[in-house]
Amino acid sequence: EPEVTQTPSHQVTQMGQEVILRCVPISNHLYFYWYRQILGQKVEFLVSFYNNEISEKSEIFDDQFSVERPDGSNFTLKIRSTKLEDSAMYFCASSGRGSRSYNEQFFGPGTRLTVL
Amino acid sequence: GENVEQHPSTLSVQEGDSAVIKCTYSDSASNYFPWYKQELGKRPQLIIDIRSNVGEKKDQRIAVTLNKTAKHFSLHITETQPEDSAVYFCAASMAGSSNTGKLIFGQGTTLQVKP
Numbered sequence: 001e002p003e004v005t006q007t008p009s010h011q012v013t014q015m016g017q018e019v020i021l022r023c024v025p026i027s028n029h030l031y032f033y034w035y036r037q038i039l040g041q042k043v044e045f046l047v048s049f050y051n052n053e054i055s056e057k058s059e060i061f062d063d064q065f066s067v068e069r070p071d072g073s074n075f076t077l078k079i080r081s082t083k084l085e086d087s088a089m090y091f092c093a094s095s096g097r098g099s100r101s102y103n104e105q106f107f108g109p110g111t112r113l114t115v116l
Numbered sequence: 117g118e119n120v121e122q123h124p125s126t127l128s129v130q131e132g133d134s135a136v137i138k139c140t141y142s143d144s145a146s147n148y149f150p151w152y153k154q155e156l157g158k159r160p161q162l163i164i165d166i167r168s169n170v171g172e173k174k175d176q177r178i179a180v181t182l183n184k185t186a187k188h189f190s191l192h193i194t195e196t197q198p199e200d201s202a203v204y205f206c207a208a209s210m211a212g213s214s215n216t217g218k219l220i221f222g223q224g225t226t227l228q229v230k231p
Contacts (some may be wrong), residue, residue, distance in 0.1 A: 031217055042223045043152075043160065043205060048216040056216040091159065095217060103148050103211040105219060107159040 002026045004108035006092050012114045016081050021111045023075045023092030030096035032075045033105060034067065036060070036088040043091065049075065082115045089113075118143045120208050122222025130230050135193045137225045139206035142187070148211040149189045150219070151180060154203045163204075164191070167211070196229045203227070 005024045013019050025032050034046040047057040049067055057065075066078045075094075079086055089112050093105040119142040129135050141149075147168035152160035166173045166180045166189065173180050177196075182189040193200055203226050207219040 033218065035219075043207075043219075043221040045218045045220065048218050050216070056218055058218075093219075103209065103217055104150070104162055104165065105217070107152075107161070109159045 004092055004094055004106050006090075006108035006111050008111060009109065010112045010114070012116065013082055015084055015115055019079050019082055019113060021077045021079075021090050021092075021113070023077070023108055024073055025075055025092065025094030026106055027073070028096070029094035029106075031055075031094060031105075032067075032069070033093040033095075034077045035091045035093060035107075037091065037110075038088045046077070046090075079113075082113075084115050087113055087115045118146075118208070118220045120206060120220050120222040122206050122225060124225060125223060126226045126228070128228045128230065129196050131196060131198060133196055135191075135196055135200070135227055135229075137191045137204055137206070137227075138188065139190070139208075139222050140186075140188050141208040141220075143208065143210070143220075144187065145210050146187075146208040146220075148209040148217075149180070149182060150207050150209070151178075151191050152205045152207065152221075154205060154224075156202075160205060193227075196227075198229050198231050201227055201229045 007022045032049040037043045047061045048055045064080045089110045091110045092108040095105045121140045150165035153163045154160045179192045203224045206222040
């Protein structure tokens with residue numbers, strides 16, 4: 001069964017540094033998402049992406065965040081200047097044609113970002 | 117704004133007993149309600165979902181009920197087993213071609229099933 005993959009599994013960075021989190025969604029999916037989960041808290045929506053553009057973003061997704069689908073397979077989340085409060089698990093998800101349920105979102109294994 | 121409230125935050129049951137987790141959503145336009153199970157350090161995995169045109173859905177030992185009028189939906193797990201121990205998240209979404217499908221999650225319920 002196809003799965004969403006994410007790299008790296010764990011990223012440690014210094015405050016103020018840029019990080020890029022990478023995701024490979026399921027190949028025939030059309031909708032892509034980033035969520036984050038601060039340790040012990042709920043999963044929070046960051047951004048959705050469809051047809052090569054952002055379709056919706058949350059208040060968390062400020063000017064320090066950007067997303068890109070550079071080559072038709074990868075889907076990246078960039079944080080330009082990381083802050084301590086960006087430390088969290090970041091999940092990529094995808095959904096769309098070919099899913100058991102069209103709206104079912106499949107989650108990747110996550111990238112744990114630690115900002116020191 | 118959109119919000120999903122989930123209760124209880126922790127639930128401990130004896131193996132074989134039933135477990136019920138309840139959620140309330142704020143946006144009446146929500147029409148898709150998935151439930152995810154998350155084991156420690158793992159990704160959320162969909163276990164069951166329900167759409168607003170259905171009042172109840174069952175899949176073996178798990179079932180979900182939806183009350184659109186009250187904006188409540190619940191997860192029911194029967195004959196619980198130790199491997200059901202995990203964090204369970206409810207979520208609400210507006211599905212459809214004009215919507216983004218983003219999921220708004222509840223706070224999560226840590227279910228412990230004691231052998």
